[in-house]
Amino acid sequence: MCTTKEKILLTSLKLFAQDGYEAVSISKISGELGMAKSALYKHYKNKRDIFDSILNRMDEMDCERARDYNMPNGDMDTIIKEYKQISIDKIRIYTEVQFKHWTEDEFSSLFRRMLTLEQYRNQEMADLYQKYLVSGPIAYMTDLFAGITGKTDEAGQLAIEFYGPIFLMYSLHDNKREGDDLMEMLKKHVDRFSKKIDRY
Structure with missing residues (x-):
């Protein structure tokens, strides 16, 4: 209740x-x-x-979601080690969960819209927008891909290649047309990207 x-x-x-x-x-x-x-x-x-x-609620939800799906936690070395053992199916599922979190969960999607709206008017909101939706995820993924591939010079580019399309899909979701299947698009993106990572 x-x-x-x-x-x-x-x-x-x-x-x-x-x-x-x-x-x-x-x-x-x-x-x-x-x-x-x-x-x-x-x-x-x-x-x-x-x-x-x-x-506080946003941060609590983030921790709960990672715990519910048994995602790697701890320092970055531990996270990298655990990610190397995770199946692509688990990564795909969690990527879908994250996408739904930002687009379909009422609280989180309203939070994203608030930050998107306010980022141009308020520096604190701009910083939070970056933390939650842009530079924060990119920095995390850069460290992750650097550890997984050993290619520190390419890790930032890999982070953008993985996260950029997902970030764009948030906007596509906000203006979704009938017939658009963003979840299928997301699955294909993760699968294609995983094949690229496997080559390293």
């Missing part, structure tokens, strides 16, 4: 994704919820407290 705190969090995120974080006031959030501001303040100190709780 959805608690009042969770309702406040999701309603706030919906408004942030629609109007932008800066444009949304506590009054607007409480009005959307049909509650007095004083009632909202019993759960969150202010708008920043709500936003910090959204960030």
Whole structure:
């Protein structure tokens, strides 16, 4: 059952994704919820407290997802060692899970839309957009591919070749036309890329 705190969090995120974080006031959030501001303040100190709780929720979801699918964890050396033992089927499944996380999960997709909207107006949002959706994933994959292939000079390019099409598919999903099968496209992309990595 959805608690009042969770309702406040999701309603706030919906408004942030629609109007932008800066444009949304506590009054607007409480009005959307049909509650007095004083009632909202019993759960969150202010708008920043709500936003910090959204960030915490995103990080918790990320950890839970990796744990649920038994993905490599720990320091980068351990992660690289474990990834070398993982089957392509497991990598494909987790890539699909990650894609659905950013496109179909209500909370995560709203978070992505909020960052996309706000990145041009707010430096903190621009930094978070990079962390969660651009430079963060690329940096992680660069280190991963460097360890897996031993080609440190090519690892950054490999990271872009793997992640770039997936990032583009987020936009394709947002403007999806009938008949588009992005999951099939994603599967083919992972399969093709795995064959390239196997050659190293």
